[in-house]
Amino acid sequence: MAEAPPTPSLVRTGVGALALSVLVASLGTSAANVALPTIAVDLEGTFAQTQWVALAYLLAMTATSLTVGHLGDLLGRRRVLLGGIAVFSFSAVLCAIAPTPGMLVAARALQGIGAAVMMTLPLARARDTVPPERLGAIMGLLGTTAAVGTASGPALGGLLITVAGWPAIFAAMAPLGLLAALLVGRSAGETPHTTPRQGRFDVAGVLLLTGAVALYTLGVTDAGAADSWPSTFLLAGATAMVALFAVQESRAAHPILPLSLLKVCAVSLGAVLNLIVGTVMMSTLVVGPFFLAGALHLPPAAIGATMAAGPVASILSGVLAGRAVDRFGARGMTTVGLTTMIAGSLALALLPATWGLPGYITGTVLLAPGYQLFLAANNTGVLGATPPGRRGVTSGLLGLSRNLGLVTGASVLAALFASTAGATEIDTASADALMTALRTTFLTTTAMLGVAVLLSLSPSRPDPQAVDR
Numbered sequence: 150m151a152e153a154p155p156t157p158s159l160v161r162t163g164v165g166a167l168a169l170s171v172l173v174a175s176l177g178t179s180a181a182n183v184a185l186p187t188i189a190v191d192l193e194g195t196f197a198q199t200q201w202v203a204l205a206y207l208l209a210m211t212a213t214s215l216t217v218g219h220l221g222d223l224l225g226r227r228r229v230l231l232g233g234i235a236v237f238s239f240s241a242v243l244c245a246i247a248p249t250p251g252m253l254v255a256a257r258a259l260q261g262i263g264a265a266v267m268m269t270l271p272l273a274r275a276r277d278t279v280p281p282e283r284l285g286a287i288m289g290l291l292g293t294t295a296a297v298g299t300a301s302g303p304a305l306g307g308l309l310i311t312v313a314g315w316p317a318i319f320a321a322m323a324p325l326g327l328l329a330a331l332l333v334g335r336s337a338g339e340t341p342h343t344t345p346r347q348g349r350f351d352v353a354g355v356l357l358l359t360g361a362v363a364l365y366t367l368g369v370t371d372a373g374a375a376d377s378w379p380s381t382f383l384l385a386g387a388t389a390m391v392a393l394f395a396v397q398e399s400r401a402a403h404p405i406l407p408l409s410l411l412k413v414c415a416v417s418l419g420a421v422l423n424l425i426v427g428t429v430m431m432s433t434l435v436v437g438p439f440f441l442a443g444a445l446h447l448p449p450a451a452i453g454a455t456m457a458a459g460p461v462a463s464i465l466s467g468v469l470a471g472r473a474v475d476r477f478g479a480r481g482m483t484t485v486g487l488t489t490m491i492a493g494s495l496a497l498a499l500l501p502a503t504w505g506l507p508g509y510i511t512g513t514v515l516l517a518p519g520y521q522l523f524l525a526a527n528n529t530g531v532l533g534a535t536p537p538g539r540r541g542v543t544s545g546l547l548g549l550s551r552n553l554g555l556v557t558g559a560s561v562l563a564a565l566f567a568s569t570a571g572a573t574e575i576d577t578a579s580a581d582a583l584m585t586a587l588r589t590t591f592l593t594t595t596a597m598l599g600v601a602v603l604l605s606l607s608p609s610r611p612d613p614q615a616v617d618r
Contacts (some may be wrong), residue, residue, distance in 0.1 A: 289471020427554020
């Protein structure tokens, strides 16, 4: 029997639940990083062990994003979202009471799995429950809440450490997660198009995909090291696992990533654009601090304030970007967003040499709203072209491509910046060398975004009907 459409009050409750889920997961990404030095001292951990507190969360979130989307399609997206929030909140408590670095890393990996659910399924749930004419605005809102979480995490984490120590950062996430679960529980249930589907879980596909993502992440992270031969074997292993994954998905009765879905032009193209843009955006986070400190000689407080300009611009522009998508269409706004990002990337490459700090800020303030517009438009267009029964796995594909882009930007573009600066240690490079490295890095990202614009302008081909296997 068909269910009635959700009432406006249920839609509002559901949107609030989705926004809070994304906000809390984003806080989990950034708030813990500020605590790493304190954790190293309190738990007597090494630098490498402590770094894994952050890496385990990101690696688990990346490796499982497609899996949790697949689970949402099989078991019901609302049910899996509630389960993911429960895992996130429980693991937050485990993090707060962890007595050793190893146990903290394990708890953070578990929390990353919960975060994957909380970042992935809200996109699919929004497409399920929000009227199509308002979908862009909701995607813009979710982008804004993600930016708020990422931007406010370090400040909130620093405050909690000062008041109650580093465990308070994780302890504070548990009640926020429970509040999100309460709102999700009060939101609309599964719609006729999102009822759970019967099917055997693709265990082999999950293992192969998780292994490929893990090997790629470790390989590309190690690629910039002086002794980089291990990265060659790691990346070769990742390539082999991707090939085996493709074979497995072509044979599985209920694949985690149906190959027919990739034949939908909007879906495959959207994932590629997401990867390119994720790579570009991460470059500002890893390159910026070194340039600001070494070339412009800013103190840490000024660096933090400068780095906040982009997130603030994202917060202010997110909802407006979503409304523009609703009014003018997803495809055109995808191109406009990418073009705005090109302007920002060019400004970062050229303006700091003559304008100094104002030139750098101009670039970041142009780049961030372009990113928000791209994100809202791309998510809206991709999910709008996805069959209802595949929206969970498509949301997972978007999350996977974005996170792989972030990993690639953090390693490859950072290595490009360091090598162009021409110094063994980046803090010994001259101001002129760092200026040259900044220009080279962002001219490279400009070229990447130019390719993305050309892809977004490619002639639209009729999408083959997806096979709902």
